[in-house]
Amino acid sequence: MGQHLELEKTITFEAAHRLPFMPEEHKCRQFHGHTYRLTVTIRGEVGDDGIIYDFADLEEAMRIAVVDECDHNDLNSFLPNPTGESLVIWMRGAVQVRLPHRLRVVRLRLQEGDHNATIWTEDMGASQGESDG
Template sequence: MFRITKEFHFSASHQLKSLPPEHQCARLHGHNYVVEVELSAETLNEHGFVRDYHELAPLKHYIDETFDHRHLNEVLGHDRVTAECLARHFYEWCKARLPETTAVRVSETAKTWAEYRP
């Protein structure tokens, strides 16, 4: 199995309103997010790629236009905007356009990652 990954970055705010008010994440706060998409294939295409990295440009555009410097609760229309939920959201968006998508990881900090891999 061949596997490639590409990383994307954006900054945004969110609020986890279902948490107790004294929890730090219940307050409005922001992160510098890192999104890593993974694509896999058993064979390479005629150019020797799983997928040309340039073909992931629509994901960069989607992230930049829809998520960067936005309030994620408003973007996604709910109050449970966790790294886990974002990983699934980006996975589903990618899978619909890039069938080789096998996983998406989202980081809110340099030490934490959430991954969605069906």
């Protein structure tokens, strides 16, 4: 059996949302936008070719799963309350189903602007009984 390692890829996209369940006076209840940086970490076995997975293929999976859906879009159009928390849970499943079964997403970090980030890790998802999609 080969060595297991992790790969990490980051992509950026722009999107807007509002958080309708916040108090009436809260600024996030109003429609607003962010620059998001999504970093996905996958784990897999190094193959005979010396790699776990091609970075370009990981980027393509992330683009199809997340960027094509979110970039320059209203996140409320497909998530009723698009908090960082609900976004990372959704994104993790959306990316995972686009990867070969031998690979798994073990960490996902969604940075919202320069100062805030929400992080999902494999041990967090397992404790909540999350499925792959």
